[in-house]
Amino acid sequence: MNQPSTLDDPTAQVATYLQQHETKDLLRFITCGSVDDGKSTLIGRLLHDTKLLLDDQVAALEADSRRHGTQGDDIDFALLVDGLAAEREQGITIDVAYRFFGTDQRKFIVADCPGHEQYTRNMATGASTADLAIVLVDARKGLLTQTRRHSYIVSLLGIRHVVLAINKMDLVDYDQGTFDAIEAGYRELAGQLGIPHVTAIPLSALRGDNMLEPSAAMPWYDGPQLLGHLETVEVERAATGEAFRMPVQWVCRPNHEFRGFAGTVVAGVVEPGMDIAVLPSGRRSKVARVVTQDGDLARATAGQAVTLTLADEVDASRGDVIAAASSPPEVADQFAAHLLWMDDQPLLPGRPYWLKIGSRTVGAQVTEIKHKVDVNTQDQLAAKHLELNEVAYCNLYLDQPVAFEKYADNRQLGAFILIDRQTNATVAAGTLDFALRRAGNIHWQHVDVDKAARARIKHQTPRCVWFTGLSGSGKSTIANLVEKKLLAQGLHTYILDGDNVRHGLNKDLGFTDEDRVENIRRVAEVARLMVDAGLIVLVSFISPFRAERRMAREMFEIGEFVEVFVDTPLEVAEQRDVKGLYAKARAGQLQNFTGVDSDYEPPTDPELRLDTVGCSATDAAAAVIAKLADG
Template structure:
């Protein structure tokens, strides 16, 4: 019995030590990705008896092989996938051989699910790009190969499938290989192994095909087993992102995470970024005891020789070769949300364990991922890729995605819905954060407010065109002025004659319009003024962005509440009539949305009260605080 236990332990240890390869299968619809993976799972004997029985039963019900086993059903687990015969979501499967362990992601081929494919590719080491031998390279082949290149996958297996349907013709195979080699070279994919196969029949999948004696290269499984994933991460300078501050008691304070690059040993001098504090590593702590050294890929806890400030999301790096610290970047962004990306709108950006507020300040161009052509763009729609400038509200330590996936890959999160709306890769810093600092001013905002005898405020009037925002703001201004208070009005129409004269009325320009006005309002508040901002400001996200520029209590959101019907009835400028006639595009309330405030400080009902009475309410609220 003891001998048996020893054999089991040895077997488990052997398999635990096997290297792991993560790979994806991608290509156009119906290229045979799911069939290929299902066949691999079946032929490597990684299916239980009940799975085989279920497969046979499902093949009769959903299969497309005339009663024979339909291997694609092993992967296409969603009912919608089986009904349509396509892959919709990313399906992950595990199998192993004597040489290696594998995690494979079957990625959807349809253009509609490009974002799903990118999700699967983000953690992969290798991509199996399938091409139907009858069709050659298609648009989706080019699209997926571009994303494979963008997400840093360095190894590609070109699987020319369904060779049985072209009579195993070597000329067909060679033509596809030449076409793909040219594409790979243009995308910077250096390693491509081309294999002719028939996933359905098993030709060149596990064993060489007797039907293709002209092919002398490896089978697909051999290629997967033998691909050398040479990583130089361990030879790079130390990069240790802090995932958790471990403080079980007052006598221990450690910093847990996985080493992203390099190696570390007790006594090594390190720097904590972005703060720049230097210290030395004291211990490397694990559940199995302290280590004399740890290398890239190991999860450890570091303790430091000094009590320096280190938080989740900080980076512990080699002191003699630290990464850059910056707050503005050039980056590729893959947009994954049905609502378009709008430059200037704030999003949460998560990179590793750090979360910051970020804005896309400019879309340099978007990329036609089918042709890789660079196209002018002011926004990005679902599944589009853009090359953008990003601005963060705080500096981070980073490396380009090409050098380190963990320090250069990020996601964008919508701040209202908490939905992930984009994935991206940092390319390079547009400026070093250390180059620009807040200039100290001896006469600060408090001094400027004291000499005026008032507290700086921003009254933000929002509502539909014609609601009465400007009228009420003007009356409030007159009442405050008569009391000797120092004010200024920023009115939407007036600002568009100067500061914002270059902006139109698209959603993108509306976002930038509000961003600029909010920054000007902050400068005026710093001067000690009471600022009255009268703008439609239709989007909650931008009003929230404006609020966050000010200290609690300084920003007062005033919803001038008027129904669309009433605003159209007033229509003093004739704008609604022109919008209804199609003469004005992107008009709020007609063909552009207005998002009413959810929790404003004041709601002014213009149907029940006169403008004068409403202005008095605003002044009373302002003076009461």
């Protein structure tokens, strides 16, 4: 009996089609550029003209175009992508909108990125996983600041292929001279940024010119159409021959007989019997099994999610990297890095943040801003802080070593974000360039006499008592009374006062936010050494920022740091004005004075709060002594 052919079997036809779709190549790309250059319209036109919309989607688009559209009786293709209500009301893209579609040649994931400057951080998010960028330019406006900013970020994030989509050619009468001038200007910019592959296409997303078919209105153009180029462009992908790397996402222990390390292979190939190293510890073992939900594999390649079991009981945890022992990545705790600042509050060197790289999170500081970049001219500018959307080249210090690779070699092990420790908001994104080796020969020197021995001989418990409050609140007065009482008890103390320290250790610092951060960092380090010497150190500083007080607290062991909030309302402190500082600040003679033109962030959970309006300095000092006695 003859078997039915695939051509006669609908089920087999569907299975064949699905199999072909699963094995098609995937291209991730973004659309970016200045606001209102037509990014959403371009994507909407692509989806519509490739017949990838269902009938009800087309009907909804037509209805939305009549209700929200900007094209009269015609379809407004941008509404396919601008899904947020705020976007429809304002006519702009705010968030990153992802769309999935495919043709017979390829599958696509496209990220429509916002054009407004304040949403540059969203654009960086979309670009972080892209293989190609479509940079749109309005033919009427040419290259704008945001075009240059987005192109800089495209270069920073390692995207090597750019389609320069010179849009709205219908509004310049399809003029070749306009196209040629914009293309020449962009190629010069791409050369400065190191973007090697640029394909310029003149088009009208709204009218469909050069989107799928050649435009009869531009017979002078003989290059590719947009969709055809997206279907055929060859982008560099990570080769499977690269050394194996897998960040550990999770330690899998379903029972006492199984212990595996789950993660996604980000480079190379792994197979049973392979020699591996776990980083940053450097411990070595062999791969015993490569486990998946569907059973064990003989090998796994980049992009596959697997669970590895090892031949030895190796200590590894979330955030570690399992790598080929023959070619492991570097491990370091100091780096040179490119940084895009994405927070409304400025970046201040020395302020502590969390750094997340892969699945590992560690403490971090930007120790130095080497320079920031003018996105228009690519000039390197001196900077002491970074504002929203500024990009810079910085030095980073981490409190723990991490395994890494240069971002140009491995995106997953070379990209990071910075996180605010108080709000948990992502405040920056960056790429690692290389490790700094300047402190590689410095190690902790062992000493036989430790803090406990120094404390025992003094018969006291070392502490750091940190007085914080506005100028004129009474910090120094109370700290002085506390020291006299402790000295009367035979205890060993020292006062670090803000004014006194600025005559010596910190005399090179001013009162900018950046200098205030460094002021507190230095004082906290000195206080830590004094506590290590077995002393009770009393620190009297305004210390206006919570982040720096938290940084100081984290330098001490639990129970050693006592935060005392000398709580005095601004109007009371200003009435006292013993030193005449408020009067000078109000007169404009003192800049960045806390409470006048610089903020004070009161503690949220201090160990002790002193209301100096309701009690005397003597009573406040007694309260501090009692707190110390209670432990």
